[in-house]
Amino acid sequence: MSKYQAPYGTQDILPADQPYWRWVIGEAEALSLRYGFLRLDPPLFEDTQIFLKGSGEASDFVVQKEMYTLEKDEGQSITFRPEFTPGVMRAYLEHGLHAGPQPVKLYSIGPIFRHDRPQAGRYRQHTQFNAEIFGEQDPVADLEVMLLAYNLYRDLGYRGLSFQLNSTGCPRCKPAYIARLVEHLSTYAAQLGEVDQIRLSRNPLRILDTKDAGMEPVLSQAPRLLDHLCDECRTHFAELRGYLDVLATPYVINSRLVRGLDYYTKTVFEVWAEGIGAQAAVCGGGRYDGLAEMLGGPPVPGVGFASGIERIILGLKASNIVPAPLPEPPIFVAYLGGGARAKAVEIVFALRDAGLGARLAFGWEPRSLKSQMREAGRLDAAWVIIVGESELTAGQVSVRDMKTSQQFPVPLPDVVPWLQNRLAA
RNA sequence: GUGACUGUAGUGCAGUGGUUAACGCGCCUGGUUGUGGCCCAGGAGAUCGAGGGUUCAAAUCCCUCCAGUCACCCCA
Numbered sequence: 001m002s003k004y005q006a007p008y009g010t011q012d013i014l015p016a017d018q019p020y021w022r023w024v025i026g027e028a029e030a031l032s033l034r035y036g037f038l039r040l041d042p043p044l045f046e047d048t049q050i051f052l053k054g055s056g057e058a059s060d061f062v063v064q065k066e067m068y069t070l071e072k073d074e075g076q077s078i079t080f081r082p083e084f085t086p087g088v089m090r091a092y093l094e095h096g097l098h099a100g101p102q103p104v105k106l107y108s109i110g111p112i113f114r115h116d117r118p119q120a121g122r123y124r125q126h127t128q129f130n131a132e133i134f135g136e137q138d139p140v141a142d143l144e145v146m147l148l149a150y151n152l153y154r155d156l157g158y159r160g161l162s163f164q165l166n167s168t169g170c171p172r173c174k175p176a177y178i179a180r181l182v183e184h185l186s187t188y189a190a191q192l193g194e195v196d197q198i199r200l201s202r203n204p205l206r207i208l209d210t211k212d213a214g215m216e217p218v219l220s221q222a223p224r225l226l227d228h229l230c231d232e233c234r235t236h237f238a239e240l241r242g243y244l245d246v247l248a249t250p251y252v253i254n255s256r257l258v259r260g261l262d263y264y265t266k267t268v269f270e271v272w273a274e275g276i277g278a279q280a281a282v283c284g285g286g287r288y289d290g291l292a293e294m295l296g297g298p299p300v301p302g303v304g305f306a307s308g309i310e311r312i313i314l315g316l317k318a319s320n321i322v323p324a325p326l327p328e329p330p331i332f333v334a335y336l337g338g339g340a341r342a343k344a345v346e347i348v349f350a351l352r353d354a355g356l357g358a359r360l361a362f363g364w365e366p367r368s369l370k371s372q373m374r375e376a377g378r379l380d381a382a383w384v385i386i387v388g389e390s391e392l393t394a395g396q397v398s399v400r401d402m403k404t405s406q407q408f409p410v411p412l413p414d415v416v417p418w419l420q421n422r423l424a425a
Numbered sequence: 426g427u428g429a430c431u432g433u434a435g436u437g438c439a440g441u442g443g444u445u446a447a448c449g450c451g452c453c454u455g456g457u458u459g460u461g462g463c464c465c466a467g468g469a470g471a472u473c474g475a476g477g478g479u480u481c482a483a484a485u486c487c488c489u490c491c492a493g494u495c496a497c498c499c500c501a
Contacts, residue, residue: 005492051501066499083501112501117426119495195498211497261501284500306501336459369459377461388459402461 009116009124011310020313023323025109027155028129032107035148037131040106042087045070048077050086053294068113080113084130085288085304086295092134093297102135105144109309121311132304134292139240142267142287142303143247149271149283149305150249156312157321158282162272163244163251166225167237168205168258170265171290173230178204180223188218208256224255236266259284263291267303273315282315283307329357330423332381334372337389344387347397347415354416356423376402383419 006012013021032039048069068080081087088106091097097104108130116122131148133141146163153161169177182204185192192200193212200207208219229237244251257268268286285305292300316323331351335344344360351358359379361372369386376384386398386407397415400407401422410418 008492066501085501114500116499117497118493119497122500206499259501260499264501281500334460368454370461371454373459373461375461381461384461386460390459398460400460405461407460 007124009118011123017313019323019326020316021309022326024156024309024312024316025129028107028109028152031148031152031155032131035105035144037105037107037148040088040091040108041110042081042084042091042108044111045078045080046087046090048079050090050295051079051082053086053296066115068115082112082114084108084110084112084128084306085132085291085302088130088132089134089291089295089297089300089302092300093292093295098135098292098298098300103141104134105132106134107131121308121314123310127309128306129309130304130306132302134302135300136303137236137289137301139236139267140243141301142236142240143243145285145303145305146244146269147247147249149285149307152307153271153273153282153312153315156316158273158315158319160273163249164254164257164270164272164281165241165244165251166254166257166268167229167233167266168225168264168268168286169229169233173228173233174265177223177225177228180228181205181207184222185218191215191218203260205258206260208258219256225258226253226255233266240267259286261288263288263294265289269305271307282311327357328380329359330382331356331358331385331419332361332372332376332379332383333358333385333387334361334369334376335387336369337366340387340389340392343392343412344385347385347387350416351419354420356416356419383422385415385419 029039048067051067067082070078070080072078088108092104092106108128110127111125112128113125115124118124129152131145133145150161150163168174182200185200185204185207189197189200191214192207193210193215196207196210196212196215199210207215208222208225210219226237241251251269257270259268264286266287266289270281270285271283272280273282283305284307285303287301287303289299289301291302292298333344333348333351335341348358348360359381361367361375369388373384382402384400384402386400388398391397391409392412394409396409396411398407399410399415399418
């Protein structure tokens with residue numbers, strides 16, 4: 001092993017895994033375009049404030065701890081994006097997309113950075129597929145985003161998917177609910193675990209999705225967010241459910257599903273899948289009508305989701321779903337003798353220029369044909385062109401069909417068209 | 426930040442105090458002239474994660490460190 005390793009929490013995506021990546025990202029893009037989403041690539045890093053705004057006091061210190069922040073030029077603090085949404089929103093406002101026709105449907109794919117302790121499906125650099133709709137209140141926008149996510153997993157072959165759905169209300173109804181929740185939980189304060197004690201004052205909503213099984217009796221009697229929605233939020237939620245029913249999309253109301261950040265409003269959802277360890281959610285999303293204003297823009301409603309590509313691939317592997325292999329060059333060019341080698345070089349580039357995939361036998365020392373044939377076999381070449389000295393004196397080469405072990409003499413000028421014909425068949 | 430577990434060739438692993446650290450896969454070379462897969466024979470490749478300690482003797486026992494995995498925290 002070499003002296004250096006990939007940094008903690010990062011990973012190399014080796015050629016063996018690339019078929020998964022190409023497939024998943026390809027499906028995500030194809031589906032996005034079919035739904036009318038357009039791609040937007042924000043920079044890898046932003047002004048740190050972009051990510052701090054909207055995270056609120058509750059999670060503030062946590063957010064700082066888990067971001068990759070750089071203080072470079074004086075007074076300028078930049079942070080490698082820990083999520084897409086704030087940067088995409090910033091770009092939307094900066095370039096006046098909010099002044100054009102609404103809604104604006106955008107998607108992004110790229111790396112995300114979080115200073116977490118890594119675990120299964122969670123890395124310090126991971127890749128997200130992100131989609132959002134800005135400038136639309138209509139619950140049908142929520143629906144579009146949800147189905148884009150859901151149908152991506154469906155098209156990739158996932159089975160046993162479940163939609164978890166909740167509404168977290170809005171600034172009008174959420175605070176009153178939180179007050180009631182705190183009131184309820186305070187009477188059971190003694191039963192709260194250490195972690196939940198802290199949450200009670202800092203981020204009480206998160207107690208709802210605690211992993212402390214002993215809390216079940218207390219939580220089952222806790223007031224439900226859905227029972228405390230204002231009229232607007234209740235109507236929005238009911239309409240969304242109506243659309244889901246129309247499409248016969250299965251979902252489970254999960255009144256304990258919450259989001260940590262302040263700018264989330266109304267709809268919250270996750271798609272859960274089996275087989276990726278403790279991280280059941282393969283995607284999380286929701287509505288964030290408050291974000292634009294927090295970034296100093298006009299009020300712009302937004303709804304979106306993000307999904308980790310690494311987790312999607314973990315799930316595919318757990319389900320034994322295998323992507324199509326990447327195409328490999330069908331032709332291998334072997335040679336015998338120094339003069340033949342120059343001709344082999346000429347042939348291999350001519351084949352490539354003609355659009356045919358071809359590999360050349362390497363090795364400066366004279367190589368035995370056996371070793372070159374072995375290599376061709378290992379590489380699963382369909383055709384091997386043998387450029388031998390005896391053939392060359394006759395102005396031709398031997399072309400071997402590796403499937404049938406048949407070998408054909410082909411005049412030099414005809415080699416490219418000859419193989420084009422065979423490969424087209 | 427907390428906890429549990431794990432570090433032996435490229436890779437997957439065997440080996441729990443006693444000579445040259447085993448095996449599968451992969452890699453290389455042969456098996457008569459210039460022909461792959463299967464088979465056969467050979468070969469290369471390991472500071473046993475690092476440092477210290479115990480012992481006549483350590484991959485094996487002890488300590489420290491490092492690295493990784495999983496989980497907690499957090500999850501945007």
